[in-house]
Amino acid sequence: MNEPQAVGDAFEATRTILAPMTMFGIPEVLLDEARGLWSIRQPGAPKPTIYRCEDVAACEIVEIEPERAEAPDGLKGVGEIVMNPMAVSRGNALRRGNRILGVIVQVTVHRPDAAPVEVNIKLWLRQLKRGTRAYRNVMESARELKGVFDEMIAGQGNG
Known part of the structure; x- marks a missing residue:
């Protein structure tokens, strides 16, 4: 686990969900377990966008088809x-x-006093042949990421 990182006074990362890879356009996704928050910082963005874990409504893996x-x-x-x-x-x-043109993990977040928002976590935005090792690795990463969001959704029924 990475060392906690402070993001202002409202967020302290306690877990890295997805490590950034700016070369591939992969964002940084962090979790603040104590406050029930998660954040996403797109490559090149100075600050992350922060969401409440309890607001995650759905998550799916999307293969971009040509x-x-x-x-x-x-x-x-x-x-x-x-x-x-x-x-x-x-x-x-x-x-x-x-072949596909990319893989996105799409997270639907309900917001108080606003319409739901779709947060697209772009894992791969290049052509990829199904069945290859690279395809399997990207899809495994997508399933792991989706699993974290599925846990957030499941945790909402326990509160």
Whole structure:
């Protein structure tokens, strides 16, 4: 466990839920267990956004699916292959349906006196082939993160 970090007077991180990886755009998600708060700080943001654990209403893992595009045909297709073979190759891989464009853990938070908000925790925003080790690692991280939020939701019935 990381050392507690003070964020103003209203939040003291006691547990790191998700360590930031700015190179990949992964935010920092921390938990203040004593106050029943969690925070998310997006890469580049000076301050985190803080939410109450009891306000977490739902959590789901979302795989970003590519839109199904039609395969190019005729001379246009040949021209595209010559001009940009890598783009055509990526497009063909996406059309096969064995790749995704990213993984997000989406948390629905109810707020007092306001409409619910969707907090998107972006774990991966690059093309990823299903079944690979990288895909399994990203999905395992997503399930672990979702598990923390599921515990927050389950804890609401015990209070």
